[in-house]
Amino acid sequence: MYEDLKYWYLRDHKLFRTLSYSQIKQLCIITGFKKASKGEIIYFSTSDVPRIFLLKKGNIKIVAIDDDGNETIKDIIQKGDLFGELTLESDNKNEEYAKVLSDDVAICSFLMSDFEDLLLRNPTLALSYTKFVGLKMKRIKNSYANLISKDAKTRLCQFLKDWAEQEGVRDGNAVTIENYLTQNDIAQIICTSRQTATQLLNEMETKNLLSYNRKEIMIPDITKI
């Protein structure tokens, strides 16, 4: 990969904003680059050496298989997100893989050890990274707090609001979200059964709170959700 390209791939992640052009160029930490298309499965936790990934384009879901063989969605990764062993501790045993949700994705990756070296040489970056991980933790805490104390309907609404805020195209109070999830995916994210999710979505549709189809979700008034 051309040096310049590497530069641009890291450049627009907010984490690396503190670094100068020449600094990033010197690093050359990107060692992998991959494109994949819808439905494809990408294994990463089992791979040879621990890596950190950066999703450049598209959407993927991180799926784990539990002991009984059930799929559970661990995370939805959007364009610009880092994923993989963000804790810088490789844990051997976990059975996770990524599944491509959007039409196609571009992923670049670097070795965890390279990244560690980088952090050691750039304390400012290390501090930013810590805050970044901390922020992720705070988000997780929040969403789990929701999962636990609220009922399914509230959870669905909260999820829709979050999604709309992150990715929706807003027009006044109306928001349109590109829908790359199935109702089953949504159900898993908000930790309910597929049937319950379907029911709740239809209920909201009859109340004209939203219009749902497989391509997009339109919310006429986000403040009413």
Added chain:
Amino acid sequence: MYEDLKYWYLRDHKLFRTLSYSQIKQLCIITGFKKASKGEIIYFSTSDVPRIFLLKKGNIKIVAIDDDGNETIKDIIQKGDLFGELTLESDNKNEEYAKVLSDDVAICSFLMSDFEDLLLRNPTLALSYTKFVGLKMKRIKNSYANLISKDAKTRLCQFLKDWAEQEGVRDGNAVTIENYLTQNDIAQIICTSRQTATQLLNEMETKNLLSYNRKEIMIPDITKI
């Protein structure tokens, strides 16, 4: 506070092992020290400047008040744990306080800004700290995954196992835990009602899986929990 004392207070936290005696002494980052006894409430999030706290002795619980005025336990902090704004991002709004559970506690604290400076000057420490925060995140993820997918009984068992591992005194397969929690506390931690927790504990007691009282919990065979 004497320099030497400061040294010792930080010294035995694993995070600071990488630093030499003279380094820690130079830092002098401990700016606060506090003792408190059972039942006392310590406000910290609202305080003037953002701080990070280190619990030197005893146990406390971090409690949050939600919109409806309900108490929820966010965390149980044990001797040696760091708490407060570990993410290095002060968030203004959250209504949290700490309540002392053990007979007495000793807490020391330092300013977040001082700690940040320290991290900037010690890249190795910064990296350790990042991993430390990452580990905390992983723990949280795990325990929440339990909360969501398992039933109350399984959650109680998991909680007891974790607690036993962290603080229990082991004698073969038997474990004795000093019990500084009420059944209501336990219920909140495993996210169930007090009544359900009581019922489950009694059920386990009749099955001779444990013996419970307000001072201690004795588990004859931890492998059977």
Added chain:
DNA sequence: AGCTAAGTGTAACTTAGCCGACATTTTGCT
């Protein structure tokens, strides 16, 4: 165009565990 698999819609049945409403026990305090 036609087939298959994936995704969606709907209903009846079942259940864990929340909640309210007590009684009883223990603890801390004066």
Added chain:
DNA sequence: AGCAAAATGTCGGCTAAGTTACACTTAGCT
């Protein structure tokens, strides 16, 4: 010792939501 408050024990009704089960619709492939 005596009192109040906190902690624990117990019960039955109630409800959200999981489960089972099946029909229908859409998307993707050859």
